Amino acid sequence: MALPHEGERHRADAPVLQTERLQLRCFDEGDAGFILELLNDPGWLQHIGDRGVCTLDEARAWIDKRLVDAYQRLGFGFWAVQRRGEPELLGMCGLFKRDTLPEVDVGYAFLPRHRGQGYARESVRGCLRHGHEALGLNRILAITTADNMASQRVLESAGLQLEDKRRLAGEERETWVYAWGAAPQA
Numbered sequence: 001m002a003l004p005h006e007g008e009r010h011r012a013d014a015p016v017l018q019t020e021r022l023q024l025r026c027f028d029e030g031d032a033g034f035i036l037e038l039l040n041d042p043g044w045l046q047h048i049g050d051r052g053v054c055t056l057d058e059a060r061a062w063i064d065k066r067l068v069d070a071y072q073r074l075g076f077g078f079w080a081v082q083r084r085g086e087p088e089l090l091g092m093c094g095l096f097k098r099d100t101l102p103e104v105d106v107g108y109a110f111l112p113r114h115r116g117q118g119y120a121r122e123s124v125r126g127c128l129r130h131g132h133e134a135l136g137l138n139r140i141l142a143i144t145t146a147d148n149m150a151s152q153r154v155l156e157s158a159g160l161q162l163e164d165k166r167r168l169a170g171e172e173r174e175t176w177v178y179a180w181g182a183a184p185q186a
Helices: 029-039 042-047 056-074 119-133 149-157
Strands: 015-018 022-025 078-083 089-096 105-110 139-145 161-166 175-181
Touching: 015 119, 022 089, 022 119, 029 056, 029 089, 056 078, 078 105, 089 119, 105 119, 119 139, 119 149, 139 149, 149 161, 149 175
Parallel strands: 105 139
Antiparallel strands: 015 022, 022 078, 078 089, 089 105, 139 175, 161 175
16 A cells, blocks of 8 residues: 655654644654653553663664654654744654554654643644645544543544454554544445
8 A cells, every 4th residue: 555655755853744732843863862751651651562762772763763764654654742832842643554554543642741731632633634634544543442541532532433442463452443534435
């Protein structure tokens, strides 16, 4: 399946998209400290999993392999979220194409000090809009676990609806699959 804007390059300092309060931009190696903190946050470890990133060098490598590679291959990925006009990173949000899902999905994670302020919902809505308007996606999925009720609330308030509960390949626990947009025609 060819995805829109395959191979497109993004400048790390230029916003990919903006919402009322936020801007989302590509990550670069200068964001390694933030990535190290985020990937070792207890919420990330509980709901997403341990990525084995324990040093700044490992964080830089993760940025290159996991984030920058997706920008280059797909033309989209997980982006750094910050308040408009402010340098501090709040979290990440973006679009990703997993082998275990038939459609592109939206995902996000925020540091604890930035949760509960509507940033996740606002950035998810921005990514859905960007996916539809800029990338031509008519359907976008999202996943979470049964015990992550905060994430379920964010997805539902952003306009996604629970579609299925299943075990994805390689996962031990049940995954809740949410969907936005039209279901594919049979």
